[in-house]
Amino acid sequence: MAEKIKRLTPKPDVLRELFLKSGNVCAFPGCLHPIVDTNGVYVAQLCHIEAANEGGQRFNPEQTNEERRQFENLLLMCHRHHKETDDVSRFPVEKLKQIKKQHEAKFEKVLDSLANDVYDVALAYxxxxxESAEVFVKEGWIVEEEKPIFMEEMNELIRLLNQLSPTTRKIFLLVVNRVDLTSREFSINEFQYxxxxxxxxxxxxxxxxxxxxxxxDNEDTDFYERKITVSSLTKESPHPVVLLLREFCEKHSADLSSMLVDLNFEALKSNV
Structure with missing residues (x-):
């Protein structure tokens, strides 16, 4: 006799693993929303990759009730991205499994060191x-002679980002995505909103x-005129490399978050 389809509450050990591997941020790529806020309040949602009930998104009739509440079928997201991933055409099962795998992989090294009272969250990345700046020569954004200068700044960017927390990197990503490409500035007044x-x-x-x-940050000016500026990291570089990365990602539909937050520049290799 087939079991009656019933939504089961995940077991405590499953929930504990989910929260630990979440890094306390929404699993959706690039999202800053916390899972638990600074007051200890749960401000996210438990999401099923394959729905717990018949008629839900990506429901799999071949799963058992028990399988539907297992760690492998669950992830934590903010309300906005939980709703967004209800679009099954954009987020089929394999896509959500990939999002879950990539998000949780970031925190494996941190979890390995949980026995310590204090650990470095930068270890997650x-x-x-x-390997080279060839792709930017190909795009016509730099000339052949600028490749060594470009790679020097690229390496410095990666070195600095690798010392920062994932959240600080995400703030940097937000600014880079918002900054005007001509002036290289972004209003501090707009930033707060x-x-x-x-x-x-x-x-x-x-x-x-x-x-x-x-x-x-030009703090000496009036608050409403203050600007956040993105500049080159080395004296010799005529271009802030991070803004070229943004232009590359916009042109090729690549993920800037993967580069600036996850420090993964594989997309540059595939386009050489």
Whole structure:
């Protein structure tokens, strides 16, 4: 006799593993939304890759009720991205499994060190730098003679990002995506309205990025005129490499988040 389809609550050990491997951020690529806020309040949602009930997104009649509540079928997301992934045409089963795998893989090294009282969250990411600047010569954005200068700045960008927390990198990504490509500036006034965290905390990340030389904040001007500026990291470079990365990603539909947050530059190799 076939079992009656019934939504089962995930077991405590499954939930514990989900929360540990979430890194306390939504699993959707590039999302900053926390799973638990600074007051300890759960502010996300438990999502099924293959629905728990008949009629739900990606429901699999071949699964058992028990299989539907297992770790492999679950992930944690903010409300917005939970709803967005209801679009089955854009987010079939394999796509969500890939999102889950890539997100949780970031925190494997951190989990390996959980026996320690203090650990470095930057351990969650191992850079895969590009091998050359050839793709940018091909695009016509730099000339052959600029390749060594470009790679010097690229390596410095990766070195600096690799020292920062994933959240600080995501703030950097937000600024890079918003900055005007001509002026290389972004309004600090606008920034406070587009970032998805408490304003003071967000400004702390800006201060960190400025201290590392990744951003410049002209604090001496009136607040409403203040700008965050993206500049070159080396004196010789005529182009901020991070803005060329943004242009590359926009042209080739590549994922800038993968580069600036995950430090994965594989997309540059595939386009050489």
């Amino acid at each position: 191992e850079p895969t730098p590009p 587009v970032v998805s965290m408490e304003t003071r905390e967000a400004y702390n990340h800006i201060a960190i990025l400025e201290r590392y030389g990744l951003l410049f």
